[in-house]
Amino acid sequence: MRNQRNERIMLDEKKTVRTSKFLSMVLRHNPDAVGITLDAAGWVEVDVLLAACAAKGRRISRADLDHVVATNNKKRFAYSEDGRRIRASQGHSVTVELGLEAVEPPEVLYHGTAARTLPLILAEGLRPMSRQDVHLSADRETAVRVGARHGRPVVLVVDARGLAAEGHVFRVSANGVWLTDRVPPERLRQADA
Numbered sequence: 594m595r596n597q598r599n600e601r602i603m604l605d606e607k608k609t610v611r612t613s614k615f616l617s618m619v620l621r622h623n624p625d626a627v628g629i630t631l632d633a634a635g636w637v638e639v640d641v642l643l644a645a646c647a648a649k650g651r652r653i654s655r656a657d658l659d660h661v662v663a664t665n666n667k668k669r670f671a672y673s674e675d676g677r678r679i680r681a682s683q684g685h686s687v688t689v690e691l692g693l694e695a696v697e698p699p700e701v702l703y704h705g706t707a708a709r710t711l712p713l714i715l716a717e718g719l720r721p722m723s724r725q726d727v728h729l730s731a732d733r734e735t736a737v738r739v740g741a742r743h744g745r746p747v748v749l750v751v752d753a754r755g756l757a758a759e760g761h762v763f764r765v766s767a768n769g770v771w772l773t774d775r776v777p778p779e780r781l782r783q784a785d786a
Contacts, residue, residue: 612653613661617669619646620681627651635680635689639672642679668768683766686723693764693772698753702729702771703784705740708747711783719749719776726764726772729753733784748784756780 619642624631627645631637639658646653662670662679671682683691704719704727719727730736733748740746756776757763764772 608657609661609664612657613665613669615646615651616653616658616661617681617684620670620679621684622686624687631680631687631689633690634692635685636673636678637680639677639679671767682768683726683728683770683772685725688725691764691766693766695762696765698757698763698771698773699731700752700754702731702751702753703733703736704729704749704751704776704781705736705738706747706749707740707744709744711747714749715778715781715783718778718781719751721775726774727776729771729773729776731769731771736784749781750784751776752780752782 619627619629620631620635620637624637627642627649629637629641629645639655643653643655643658658679662672669682669684670679672679680689680691706714721727728739729751730739736748737746740748753763753771753773756773761773761775766772
C-alpha cells in the first residue's frame with residue numbers, strides 16, 4: 594500500500610514537472626505552439642490557454658494548472674489578481690513588457706553559469722542571449738543552483754550598485770529574479786570558492 598502511494602506521488606511530481614516545462618515553453622518562448630497570442634504584458638486568459646492546449650492534445654485541468662503555479666519552486670508563473678489570466682514571471686524570448694518598476698539594486702547580485710562559459714563571459718560580460726534580460730539572483734545559493742543546470746557551476750558576483758550608478762536599470766520579477774539589460778565584464782568577478 595505504501596509503495597503504491599509513493600509511486601503515485603512520484604508520477605504526480607513527474608506530471609507536474611512536465612506540465613511546468615510545457616507551460617514555460619508556451620508562455621515564455623512559443624505561444625504559437627498551441628495557437629495562442631500573449632498580450633503586450635505576456636498575459637493570456639486561463640480558459641483560452643487550457644482550451645488551446647487541449648486542442649493540441651495536451652489536456653491540463655484548472656486544478657493541475659493551479660497546482661503548477663502554486664508549487665513551482667521557481668515561481669515561474671503568476672495569475673492576475675482576479676485569477677482569470679496567467680503569464681510567465683520572466684525569462685521570455687518573445688517580446689513582452691512585464692511592467693516592472695525600476696528599483697535600486699543591492700550592492701551585489703549573483704549570476705550562476707557553467708564553468709565552460711566563464712572565459713567568454715569574463716571577456717564579453719553577461720548578455721541576455723535569447724531572452725529579453727540578463728537574470729541575476731539576490732543570493733549565492735540560487736546562483737549555484739542555476740549554474741548547476743548547465744554543468745559544473747560557477748558563481749559570478751555582479752557589482753549591481755556600480756552598474757546602477759552608471760545608469761543601468763534593474764527590475765525584480767514576481768518570483769524575485771533581478772533583471773537588467775547587460776553586465777559588462779568590468780562589473781563582474783568570480784566568487785570565491
